[in-house]
């Protein structure tokens with residue numbers, strides 16, 4: 001058994017339990033206490049983000065699967081960004097595609113209808129491997145987004161050798177929901193049934209925290225998740241049909257059932273009968289069912305009388321749906337298999353890993369300005385950089401017209417504009433800047449927020465909210481941790497300045513090349529704005545040159 | 551001339567949603583108990599100017615690796631070959 | 640159990656852009672004379688509960704026709720089979 | 729006209745089609761594939777998307793469904809049948825329309841606004857249409873093929889063209905035979921096309937402010 005828990009963390013667990021956890025329990029603790037699920041090294045700082053505002057409906061401190069802001073007429077906009085970097089490095093097609101699937105499920109978990117996606121791609125040099133990565137990442141994003149009918153309306157494409165071994169694939173999604181019908185991720189009362197849809201399989205066994213292992217003689221299966229947008233589409237359509245019958249929704253992501261059940265119970269208890277979980281392959285062990293990360297699954301908390309109504313919507317499409325357990329008052333999360341206890345841990349312990357404040361140390365500033373460059377060289381260098389070529393080859397592979405509401409399309413302006421169901425116009429933009437961030441993460445944090453705000457203004461929109469995604473190397477390295485803290489400080493300061501509350505975000509550490517060097521710090525923000533008057537369309541005619549600023 | 555067939559298909563433990571869907575919605579309609587499993591993959595047929603099957607197979611295998619025609623983490627490959635008369639088949 | 644392989648590939652007169660692209664690649668790499676032709680198609684591997692290869696092949700051929708697993712205007716199909724132990728590959 | 733918009737698992741454009749059909753005052757509704765009764769309707773639309781994941785070949789699994797048998801019946805009875813994008817692929821896979829739709833020559837999914845020459849105006853769908861229409865395509869398998877050019881030319885209703893309506897090879901986005909973007913059947917009551925008329929029905933989202941898709945969809949009005 002390979003665990004990522006530290007000695008100190010294991011001691012804490014033993015002390016609280018007054019016994020040695022069994023293998024299944026260690027694995028549960030391992031995923032729930034992983035950085036990915038628990039934010040143990042970042043939570044303190046995320047709490048300092050300006051997350052409040054008159055329009056904010058659901059924000060960082062609510063710790064839900066996505067943030068939400070009021071956009072008038074009783075509607076809320078739900079917003080979320082996430083990366084799928086490591087899976088995309090191994091299998092760019094499926095890695096990128098499952099990233100899209102994951103972010104969509106976050107949005108539908110709130111009961112919101114997904115209306116647009118953005119994709120931000122960062123790859124290294126365009127050698128044989130770089131081209132293979134890029135080609136497959138784009139194809140994977142298109143495969144999933146197109147198949148489920150959610151338009152990809154914008155994004156970024158950037159090249160830097162810092163991403164040679166560790167490409168960054170970020171996807172953001174926005175959705176629309178009636179403000180009063182937002183579905184929580186957590187339950188408030190015992191007695192609710194736990195309903196699971198989708199098959200559980202071998203795939204994605206071990207994604208969140210332990211390395212691949214041999215299974216039935218096959219190698220490395222665990223690392224790979226195959227995208228199935230067809231199943232994803234059934235999950236989206238059916239989930240949106242049943243939201244009126246459910247009390248809480250969690251999608252199954254990192255850490256599988258272990259994490260979804262524990263987080264949904266949110267301090268209450270739960271009993272799950274693992275033999276009821278629909279399986280794709282017969283030979284799965286109970287301990288494996290608990291942590292399998294198979295895609296296209298959702299967990300619902302449902303009043304007993306509504307279980308049938310929920311499941312019938314899935315079964316209509318031949319999609320599995322079972323009542324697997326219940327929320328209990330006893331504050332313990334229990335997994336049973338045919339009545340036998342497989343794991344039994346206090347909710348409180350699972351939800352509160354020892355926080356992790358690590359040493360941080362400011363790196364020497366890395367200003368790296370080449371001297372003696374002629375203006376001609378500089379212009380040639382900039383204009384021939386692959387970041388500045390037309391991105392049509394990317395966005396033309398995405399169905400950005402589906403939904404018949406994409407007003408300003410990819411390639412037409414610095415932000416995308418969508419028509420909302422209430423007639424209002426929504427602008428979206430994502431920005432990051434790895435070069436600036438590697439020189440001065442604090443200034444860079446401010447700068448990327450300001451840049452998104454400016455980009456929105458070019459179509460006539462004012463930013464109303466943002467989500468951030470913080471991508472760094474190993475936080476145990478003091479310079480990396482310090483970069484993280486400083487860029488966050490910069491982002492927070494700029495969001496306060498522009499009154500654009502941060503309603504959600506995500507942290508991705510351990511982005512490194514194969515020699516263990518961290519990537520350039522790459523925080524990224526996605527901002528949403530509303531157009532108050534009409535869309536501004538920039539039109540440059542022959543003979544005009546427009547420069548702003550000093 | 552050697553005709554080399556390269557079959558690229560997901561490894562046994564790796565899911566194949568295409569095969570699953572085909573089984574569930576098409577094949578099972580004809581006879582549910584008749585078929586145990588359906589898998590879908592890609593086939594590449596290359597006619598190589600060579601007189602040795604072994605050499606031709608090696609050539610195609612190397613090509614598939616170098617040009618990343620498959621992803622060794624997800625796929626397995628099966629290589630077969632046969633000698634053919636020029637231009638035939 | 641019989642493992643039946645159904646290979647679906649474009650007829651000779653129908654363009655096969657994937658094969659063409661691949662061929663261009665190869666030609667770039669190793670020279671024009673090495674490779675005469677490249678074609679890319681699909682393979683469906685079906686495990687049929689049957690003890691006769693002939694019967695299994697017939698079943699798959701009928702399935703392919705009735706359920707239009709291929710489009711006779713553009714595709715040709717090749718059916719092959721082999722006997723396997725239950726559960727094995 | 730009482731019109732069904734059939735939704736298969738994986739269909740993505742049913743809401744957009746409904747929204748556009750409302751503009752032409754059609755009496756349209758979305759029907760799930762396993763609840764479709766052809767006798768209830770005078771017209772049917774198969775919208776775009778990825779029915780059954782488009783596994784195997786685009787449209788091939790849906791083409792095997794009971795619902796498509798019903799569509800075939802309607803086609804035979806002379807009722808109006810429109811297949812858009814994936815709907816066109818399904819009609820072809822089901823043999824209701826002739827030919828095949830193969831992967832685009834450049835092997836990529838492509839989204840793009842294109843000009844279309846209306847080659848035949850003797851179908852109910854194109855009766856009073858303009859000569860040149862502006863609509864978006866979004867597909868990976870749209871290269872029309874038929875092994876008989878003469879008959880392809882006869883059934884062709886729409887061709888990819890330049891702005892003036894000339895079907896040049898530059899205007900061909902996917903390598904279709906004779907730039908074919910849409911075809912009809914012998915009875916002219918079935919139309920299949922790769923471009924999306926429903927996405928070209930709202931002036932605000934059309935790059936040039938047109939709503940040419942309504943020229944096709946209006947047949948379901950009234």
Ligand SMILES: Nc1ncnc2c1ncn2[C@@H]1O[C@H](COP(=O)(O)OP(=O)(O)O)[C@@H](O)[C@H]1O
Nearest residue numbers: 119154155156157391394395410411412413414
């Ligand atoms: N990965 C991508 N996916 C979708 N659209 C993209 C992607 N990358 C770039 N685009 C779109 O291409 C257009 C031009 O991009 P870019 O040159 O990066 O603009 P900017 O400099 O304003 O960020 C924008 O509309 C952008 O949204």
